[in-house]
Amino acid sequence: xDKLSLIGLLLGVGAIVGGQIxxxxxVSSLVQPTAFVIVFGGTLGAVALQSSWEVFAGALKMTxxxxxxxxLAHAELINQxxxxxxxxxxxxxxxxxAQVDVLDDPFARRGLQMLVDGIEPDxxxxxxxxxxxxxxxxxxxxxxxxxxxxxxSPTIGILGAVMGLIQVMENLSDPSKLxxxxxxxxxxxxxxxxxxxxxxxxxxxxxxxNVGQLVVLRDMYIDGIxxxxxxDNPHVIESRMQGYIA
Numbered sequence: 001x002d003k004l005s006l007i008g009l010l011l012g013v014g015a016i017v018g019g020q021i022x023x024x025x026x027v028s029s030l031v032q033p034t035a036f037v038i039v040f041g042g043t044l045g046a047v048a049l050q051s052s053w054e055v056f057a058g059a060l061k062m063t064x065x066x067x068x069x070x071x072l073a074h075a076e077l078i079n080q081x082x083x084x085x086x087x088x089x090x091x092x093x094x095x096x097x098a099q100v101d102v103l104d105d106p107f108a109r110r111g112l113q114m115l116v117d118g119i120e121p122d123x124x125x126x127x128x129x130x131x132x133x134x135x136x137x138x139x140x141x142x143x144x145x146x147x148x149x150x151x152x153s154p155t156i157g158i159l160g161a162v163m164g165l166i167q168v169m170e171n172l173s174d175p176s177k178l179x180x181x182x183x184x185x186x187x188x189x190x191x192x193x194x195x196x197x198x199x200x201x202x203x204x205x206x207x208x209x210n211v212g213q214l215v216v217l218r219d220m221y222i223d224g225i226x227x228x229x230x231x232d233n234p235h236v237i238e239s240r241m242q243g244y245i246a
Contacts, residue, residue: 005066005206012198016190035160035188039195042156047149058142065210066203072213074220078241081224084112085234093118093228107131107218111225121229125222132218136211143207150200157192161185220244 017027048056087095097116103109111128119127164185220241227237 002067002069008202009198016194016198030187030190032187032191035164035191038160038163038188039153039156039191042159043149043153043192043195043200046152046156047145050148051145055142056145058138059145062139062142062207062210063146063203066206069210070214072217074217074245077217077220078224078238081221081228081241082234082238085224085228085232085237088228089231089234107135108221111221115225115229119229121226124229125226128218128222128225132215132222135218136215139211139214140208143204143211145204146200146207147204150196150204153196153200154189154192157189157195160188160192164188216244 017030020027020030047059051059084096084099087099093116096112100109100113100116103112107128110131111124114124114127162185164182168182168185223244224237224241227240
């Protein structure tokens with residue numbers, strides 16, 4: 001669990017609420033369901049409109065990485081590659097075929113199978129790198145849905161503010177309705193800017209960072225596989241892979 005993400009969110013929201021209290025305001029004045037529906041619903045609709053269902057669903061699914069990042073088993077990967085390297089040097093590449101069915105990751109399974117099939121190292125690298133680039137692009141498109149939400153949210157907040165002011169203007173003759181209209185107007189702006197800078201944009205940056213780490217893990221795997229294909233010394237392969245996480 002990424003506790004820093006929770007701490008950051010609580011700290012950001014707490015600072016705003018705390019500032020409101022220090023200034024003598026009431027927390028209840030920041031709670032406006034109408035403004036929330038306008039900003040959150042409008043932003044969600046905007047990002048859904050710009051995205052395909054696959055991308056939008058991927059963005060929702062990736063959100064869990066903010067609190068529970070994907071497992072980055074660097075040490076396990078290095079140990080596995082070094083083990084394969086020793087086996088290949090002693091018994092040949094064909095001896096690694098028994099390891100293929102044991103792997104759960106489809107990418108790792110395909111890479112090892114192509115290695116066993118005797119594909120030339122340069123060709124093998126090209127094939128794996130093309131797949132990695134497509135994998136990275138797919139994940140980044142989903143992560144940037146939240147980046148787009150961070151762009152739409154403040155504008156939707158301003159839209160909510162204008163709607164609140166319209167309500168105020170329509171009820172100038174009824175002072176009892178002026179307060180709620182003004183509250184919606186200002187709180188909608190707070191929600192729009194706050195969601196963008198405290199939630200949507202930080203979430204997008206966190207997800208993109210996770211994507212980058214997953215790509216590094218694949219790059220490590222490719223480097224190790226190519227090292228085995230070239231017949232490199234296991235210690236050299238291990239040292240080179242360690243360089244990715246130094």
